[in-house]
Amino acid sequence: MLDKILYNTVLCQTYSPCGKYLIAGNIYGHIAVFDLDTILHPVIELLTPDYNKPKHLHLLENKTQICSLLSTENFLIVGTVNEICGWDWKAIVQSKLSKPAWTIKISFHSKIDETDVNSLWFNEEENKIYAGCGDNKVYVYNLEDGRHLNTFDGHKDFIHSIHGRGKQLISAGEDGLVMLWDTRMGKSHNKLEPHKKANISRPEIGKWIGSVALDEDWIVCGGGPRLSLWHQRSLDAVMVFDIPDRGIHVSFFHDDCVVAGGAAKHLYQLSYSGEVKVELPVSATTVYSAALRTSPNKLLAIAGSSPEIDICTSFKYRDQVLHFR
Incomplete structure (x- = not known):
């Protein structure tokens, strides 16, 4: 039998708050813990052949896919199917994974049997977790006690991506909608439908929006429709x-630029005027995750439909390749 890990797909990544570890989750229920100190600052005399493989490889008890990851000061938060679980960071960096410190059951609020937690956003100021899910809804939970606080209902198909800034949340889904929400009211106050614009629409790929992000004045989104920049007001x-x-799954703002990728041979850094500043070659045939860290030093990890994760210490080239196997 072929080793299925060779056909790995990494859906999500995050960094530990100390910056020492990269955490990645795959479709088989594995959480990989990479020791960045060893990888980025190797001691040649102590280097082993598997230095670029996970220091620890944890398998969730229910073996459901890891759909989303989120890092807070105290917890690694993992979105799977029907659940959001939190582990203390000390437990994650141990060789054997213990039971989670807490679990939130999405199935208590969802009307469907299996709900993927596709995207997570943490509002640090409010201490709330926002979860964009496969039942077309965004759920809001209090991180302190796991209490369900609100449900944002407006999408007609499953949600791919959510992102927040201050009192505003944005969500994007398979229905082609991009919805803006006031987190205080729990109501949508505006929406975009990129697939209805002739110069953005790509009906041969679909109307779905795979990724969306906010900054102070702008919205970036893409999926089946072309990657596009929108003025927020x-x-x-x-x-x-x-x-x-052939479809966008990653987009975010960084240094007055847009970073984006998906079903393409490169991850792109683009100016707001459309200039391609950097084309980074990627190992994955489709990029599903690009995790950027700016301190203690700059690091970009790019992952997707491949057992390889590309590591860049700048946007100019690929420094190393990690092996999630």
Whole structure:
């Protein structure tokens, strides 16, 4: 029988708050813990052949796929199917994974049997977790006691991506909708439908929106429709990016640029005016996760439909390749 880990797909990544570890989750229920100190600052005399493999490889008890990951000061938060679980960081960096410190059952609130927790966002100021799920809803929980606080209901198909800034949350889904929410009211106050714009629509790929992100004045989103930049107040599309992708799954803002990837041979860094500043070659045929850390030093980890995770200490080239196997 072929080793299924060779056909690995890594859906999500995050960093420990201390910056020493990269955590990655795959479709088989594995959580990989990479020791970045050893990988980035190797002592040649102590180097082993598997230095770029996980220091620990944990398998969840129910073996369900790891759909999303989130890092807080105290917890690694893991979104799977029907559940959000939190582990103390000390437990994650041990060789044997203990029971989670806490578990939130999405199935208590969802009307369908299996609900993937596809995207997580933590509002540190409010101490709340927002979960974009496969039952078309965003759930809000109090991190302190796990209490369900609210449900944002408006999407007509499953949610791929959520992101927040201050009192505002944005969500994107398979239905082609991008919805803006006031977190205080729990209501949507605006929406975008990129697939209805002729210069953005790609009906041969679909209307789904795979990734969305907010900054102070702008929204970036893409999926089946082309990657596009929207002005937040006017909701006008001010830039449609010309990159050779077959679907976008990753997009975020960094240093007055847009970083994006998906079903393409590269991860792109783009200016707001549409200039391609950097094309980073990637190991994955489709990128599902790009995790950026800016301190204690800059690090970008790129993962997707491959057992390899690309590591970049700048946006100019790929420094190393980690092996999730």
